[in-house]
Each structure stands twice: as C-alpha cells, then as structure tokens.
Amino acid sequence: MVDSHQPLKKFSWRCPSNIAIVKYWGKKGNQIPCNASLSMSLTHSFSEVTLELFDKKSKEDVELNYFFEGKKNPLFEDRLRKYLKEQKADFPFVKDQAVTIHSHNSFPHSAGIASSASAFGALALSLSEAALTYFTKEKDFLQNASRLARLGSGSACRSVYPRFALWGKIKNVPASSDQFAIPVTTIHNNFKNLQDAILIIDNKPKKVSSTVGHSLMKNHPFAKKRFAQANDRASRLLQILANGDLQEFISITESEALTLHAMMLTSDNYYILMKPGTLLAIEKIMSFRRETQIPVCFTLDAGPNVHVLYPESDKKAVNEFLNSNFKKGIKEILFDKLGNGPQKLKC
Numbered sequence: 254m255v256d257s258h259q260p261l262k263k264f265s266w267r268c269p270s271n272i273a274i275v276k277y278w279g280k281k282g283n284q285i286p287c288n289a290s291l292s293m294s295l296t297h298s299f300s301e302v303t304l305e306l307f308d309k310k311s312k313e314d315v316e317l318n319y320f321f322e323g324k325k326n327p328l329f330e331d332r333l334r335k336y337l338k339e340q341k342a343d344f345p346f347v348k349d350q351a352v353t354i355h356s357h358n359s360f361p362h363s364a365g366i367a368s369s370a371s372a373f374g375a376l377a378l379s380l381s382e383a384a385l386t387y388f389t390k391e392k393d394f395l396q397n398a399s400r401l402a403r404l405g406s407g408s409a410c411r412s413v414y415p416r417f418a419l420w421g422k423i424k425n426v427p428a429s430s431d432q433f434a435i436p437v438t439t440i441h442n443n444f445k446n447l448q449d450a451i452l453i454i455d456n457k458p459k460k461v462s463s464t465v466g467h468s469l470m471k472n473h474p475f476a477k478k479r480f481a482q483a484n485d486r487a488s489r490l491l492q493i494l495a496n497g498d499l500q501e502f503i504s505i506t507e508s509e510a511l512t513l514h515a516m517m518l519t520s521d522n523y524y525i526l527m528k529p530g531t532l533l534a535i536e537k538i539m540s541f542r543r544e545t546q547i548p549v550c551f552t553l554d555a556g557p558n559v560h561v562l563y564p565e566s567d568k569k570a571v572n573e574f575l576n577s578n579f580k581k582g583i584k585e586i587l588f589d590k591l592g593n594g595p596q597k598l599k600c
C-alpha cells in the first residue's frame with residue numbers, strides 16, 4: 254500500500270540573506286527596479302526550505318500548505334498561493350500536485366534581518382528544481398531561480414549567488430538585467446572574506462514596510478537624480494571590487510546607507526527608521542576608523558540596525574572594538590561574513 258504521507262518528490266535548499274551595498278529603492282511594473290543594486294551574500298544568516306509534492310486531493314488551482322518553523326502560517330501561505338498562481342507557467346507541477354512547504358531561518362525572527370530575501374531565495378531554488386522535471390534544460394538554473402525569486406521579493410534575486418551580485422540593467426555591463434541578478438565574478442582579495450557584524454539596535458517590526466517605502470519613490474522630488482546616482486555607483490563599485498580600493502568602497506557604502514535613509518526623510522510622507530542608537534553606532538564606527546586607520550565602515554538596511562563591514566585581516570581588532578563598545582546598550586551583535594551562496598540540501 255502506498256503511504257499517502259510520503260511525498261512523491263522532495264527538494265530542499267538553504268539560501269543566505271544579503272545586504273545591499275548599493276541600494277534598491279523604488280520599483281515599477283512587476284518588481285522591476287528603478288535602479289541597479291549590488292549586494293553581498295551572507296554566510297550565517299540563511300533560510301532553509303523543504304518543498305514536498307503530493308498527489309492532489311482537491312480541485313483547487315493551488316493546493317498549498319505552508320509551515321514556518323513547524324507551525325502553519327496562513328498569512329505567508331496566502332502570499333505564496335498568490336505567487337504560485339501568478340507564476341503557474343513556471344511551475345507546471347502545481348496543476349497536478351499538492352505542495353507542502355516547510356521553512357525556517359537560522360536567525361531569530363526578531364533580529365531585524367530581511368528574511369524575505371533568504372526565504373524567497375530558498376523557495377525559488379526549490380521550486381525551480383521541481384520544475385526542472387518539466388523543463389529539461391538545467392542551463393541558467395541560477396538565473397531562472399533569480400528571476401523567480403525577484404517576483405517573490407525584489408532583493409531575494411541577489412541571494413541565489415555566492416559573494417556579490419548585481420541586479421538591474423546598467424550600460425557598461427551587457428549581461429546585467431532588470432529581470433534577474435547576475436554574479437560578480439572579479440573580486441579582489443581585500444573583499445574576499447569581508448566581515449559583516451550586525452548590531453541589533455532595535456528588533457521591533459518596522460513602522461513603514463519596504464513596499465510602502467518603494468512606492469514613495471514614485472513621486473519623490475529627488476527620484477531621477479537618485480536612480481542615476483545608484484546606477485553610476487553600481488558600476489563604480491564593480492570596478493572597486495575588482496581593484497580592491499578600500500577607501501572608495503567605504504565612501505560608496507556609507508553614502509549609500511545614508512542616501513537610502515535620506516530618501517525616507519525627504520519623501521512626501523516622510524518617516525524615520527533610524528534610532529538614536531543607530532547614529533551613536535555610526536559615530537563610534539567613524540571615530541574608530543579615524544583613530545586606527547582600520548578600513549571599517551557601516552551600512553544600513555531599511556531599519557535601525559547597523560551592519561559593520563571590515564576585511565578579515567582586521568577581524569581581531571574590530572571584534573574587540575565592537576564587543577567592548579556595543580555589548581551593553583544594544584540587543585545583540587550577529588557576527589556574519591561574505592558567503593558562498595546557496596546550498597542544495599539532502600532530503
């Protein structure tokens with residue numbers, strides 16, 4: 254007798270989160286970015302997704318069960334159902350098979366790390382692998398997974414690659430695209446083991462979502478200039494990653510972080526996601542750099558937490574500085590680093 258609880262097929266992927274150095278902020282159409290962005294994939298902050306396919310029991314378009322950390326999650330299940338319906342041409346198995354998805358993160362839910370990038374990355378990889386049975390060509394597997402991840406959550410498209418990824422069409426990179434991210438392959442030794450210590454200043458859910466933030470760029474007085482600036486910086490950052498210029502890296506990285514928040518501060522419906530602790534941390538990092546000449550810098554996501562970036566060669570000194578200055582007064586420090594990209598897991 255066939256065990257009805259035994260899946261017909263099972264696929265499982267781990268995918269890291271990423272932090273943008275050049276920020277994506279503003280979108281149009283179906284998750285098309287208004288400017289190019291360039292990010293680093295992390296190592297320890299990841300999501301793992303297991304996708305199971307069963308015989309369908311109902312006539313529903315999409316028969317889906319979604320569990321986050323072992324518990325049914327109806328809110329995300331609805332978002333996923335909509336995603337699978339919209340992308341049905343890419344996922345033909347959904348017509349005949351019921352889908353069960355289990356997902357969990359390596360980092361606490363409250364850590365303020367963007368879980369949608371790693372979760373949609375891992376999901377898109379698992380779903381793309383399931384779809385390979387239908388589309389025989391494995392060529393461009395990652396590129397296709399990147400496109401599908403983008404349709405779930407924009408920045409997720411950059412998470413499917415190791416190290417650094419570029420998303421968005423820029424003039425001097427013919428392979429670049431608005432539809433999917435591409436890997437950055439020429440990386441100087443200075444950046445190969447880049448560290449990222451995440452200072453958790455505040456772990457409450459943010460008051461204004463990224464979706465609202467992106468939409469506020471539609472009528473933003475500085476939008477045109479900002480989009481051109483980001484494209485220019487993405488292309489300069491590609492050169493910097495190749496030539497190892499740490500000072501130029503610092504100046505683009507920090508200005509991008511502040512520009513992202515400046516866009517929030519200057520939109521018609523202005524808002525502030527930084528906290529006093531964010532500014533305090535930034536000041537301390539800048540003074541430490543001035544005093545020690547260590548090439549350490551900060552970046553921010555759309556939230557109050559501070560990512561501290563530094564080469565591996567300065568890890569001892571910077572970690573000592575972080576531990577002695579930030580152990581008290583902030584929630585937590587998560588020590589992460591540049592990562593080797595997603596991993597297919599044994600089922």
Ligand code: PMV
Pocket residue numbers: 272273275276277278290367369406407408409463464513554555
């Ligand atoms: O992927 P979304 O829609 O959550 O937008 C992410 C935007 C930022 O994290 C602020 C910047 C980026 O490029 O990741």
